[in-house]
Amino acid sequence: MPELPEVETVRTGLEPLLRGREIASVICHRSSLRYPLPDLTALVGKTVIGVRRRAKYLLFDIDDGQTLVWHLGMTGQFHVLPQQTQAGSHEHVCFNLSYGQSLRYRDARRFGYAGLLHAEDFEKHAWFAALGPEPLSDDFSVNHLIEACSSRKAPIKNVIMDAGVVVGVGNIYASESLYRAGIHPTRAAGRISAPRLGLLVKVIREVLEEAIDAGGSSISDFVNADGKPGYFAHSFQVYGRHGDRCFACDKQIKRISQAGRSTFYCSSCQR
DNA sequence: AAATGAACCTGTTTGC
DNA sequence: TGCAAACAGGTTCATT
Numbered sequence: 001m002p003e004l005p006e007v008e009t010v011r012t013g014l015e016p017l018l019r020g021r022e023i024a025s026v027i028c029h030r031s032s033l034r035y036p037l038p039d040l041t042a043l044v045g046k047t048v049i050g051v052r053r054r055a056k057y058l059l060f061d062i063d064d065g066q067t068l069v070w071h072l073g074m075t076g077q078f079h080v081l082p083q084q085t086q087a088g089s090h091e092h093v094c095f096n097l098s099y100g101q102s103l104r105y106r107d108a109r110r111f112g113y114a115g116l117l118h119a120e121d122f123e124k125h126a127w128f129a130a131l132g133p134e135p136l137s138d139d140f141s142v143n144h145l146i147e148a149c150s151s152r153k154a155p156i157k158n159v160i161m162d163a164g165v166v167v168g169v170g171n172i173y174a175s176e177s178l179y180r181a182g183i184h185p186t187r188a189a190g191r192i193s194a195p196r197l198g199l200l201v202k203v204i205r206e207v208l209e210e211a212i213d214a215g216g217s218s219i220s221d222f223v224n225a226d227g228k229p230g231y232f233a234h235s236f237q238v239y240g241r242h243g244d245r246c247f248a249c250d251k252q253i254k255r256i257s258q259a260g261r262s263t264f265y266c267s268s269c270q271r
Numbered sequence: 272a273a274a275t276g277a278a279c280c281t282g283t284t285t286g287c
Numbered sequence: 288t289g290c291a292a293a294c295a296g297g298t299t300c301a302t303t
Contacts, residue, residue: 002296002297003296003297006296034279034280034297034298034299056296056297056298071297071298072296072297073279073280073296073297073298074280074295074296074297074298075280075281075282075295075296090281107280108280108281108282109279109280109281109282109295110279110280110281111279111280111297111298112297113298127298152273153273153274154273154274158274163297163298170296170297171295171296171297172296173296217296259274259275259276260275260276260277261297262294262295
């Protein structure tokens with residue numbers, strides 16, 4: 001389900017609903033998702049003091065100095081519902097909160113995972129230690145991308161999806177960004193000029209910011225904490241449009257497979 | 272070293 | 288229509 005804009009949309013929706021809420025009880029319907037779940041009952045009686053995001057991870061800061069780290073995988077969703085609401089299908093965890101509401105985690109494919117880490121050094125954990133910069137921060141500079149691409153023979157699409165290079169760019173926004181930058185997705189990263197990589201940095205930022213402003217992209221089932229879909233899918237130029245015409249040049253959008261993922265591009269506009 | 276493919280799961284779409 | 292194969296927003300691990 002989620003790339004960076006979708007996770008950020010979830011974070012924005014959850015933060016005001018959770019900040020200052022005490023966790024009254026926890027109901028766990030299974031002991032493991034992708035990995036075994038941490039002991040979530042340790043959170044009973046604790047208070048959520050904030051919700052942050054790093055890469056595609058949600059970070060629930062707890063008042064005892066711990067951070068509940070949660071990755072949504074492909075189909076993970078968080079919803080805030082009244083406590084009396086029946087558990088939905090594929091609902092694996094329910095946190096009952098003060099003031100009669102509950103935070104529910106639902107995840108059909110169960111690729112999501114969670115951990116309970118110490119807030120002050122969570123970035124040393126294996127999930128975070130090798131991550132590259134946030135794409136919307138100044139650390140994701142033109143020089144950083146030039147450095148990461150230099151002498152690399154891998155296709156540029158694979159490089160911008162490499163979380164060690166830059167985080168948060170998933171399969172949708174990789175295709176959309178390369179289209180906007182006019183760069184062919186199979187081009188070797190090390191054979192792209194510095195000005196073109198500079199343009200790529202700029203458009204990755206633009207695409208992600210526009211998607212966040214639109215509340216994310218809902219392809220089949222992405223919804224935010226209020227159960228509302230995002231609208232950025234209406235803005236796709238290439239993703240999922242294979243066989244249809246390019247809005248710019250009228251040629252057919254192509255679909256290929258790279259590293260096991262579908263890539264969409266225009267062979268005329270992207271070189 | 273770096274790149275591909277499989278694996279983890281279930282639900283939905285596509286194609287014969 | 289019905290069934291099976293293909294495919295889906297992510298990440299990690301094993302195998303070239």
